[in-house]
Amino acid sequence: MTDLTTIKLSRETRDRLKARAGAEALSLGDYLELLATRAEREARWAALRQAVRATPLELMESYRAETAQWEQTEQADGDRGW
Numbered sequence: 001m002t003d004l005t006t007i008k009l010s011r012e013t014r015d016r017l018k019a020r021a022g023a024e025a026l027s028l029g030d031y032l033e034l035l036a037t038r039a040e041r042e043a044r045w046a047a048l049r050q051a052v053r054a055t056p057l058e059l060m061e062s063y064r065a066e067t068a069q070w071e072q073t074e075q076a077d078g079d080r081g082w
Contacts, residue, residue: 014028017031017032
């Protein structure tokens with residue numbers, strides 16, 4: 001069995017979370033796990049967006065050129081029915 005703990009939050013917040021959990025047909029614990037997973041995923045996406053913004057222009061141009069070549073290859077393959 002998983003170890004359990006208690007978190008302190010206002011009744012209003014607890015009730016809001018419980019209502020949202022119910023709307024998703026989840027227990028409160030499962031809903032909080034879902035929220036944590038979503039937050040972690042969003043943090044990963046935010047880090048990726050920041051890394052893309054920080055990429056030097058010459059590297060982005062190289063990436064775009066390579067991507068365009070792959071897209072042309074995929075299109076040609078599709079035209080041949082591959």
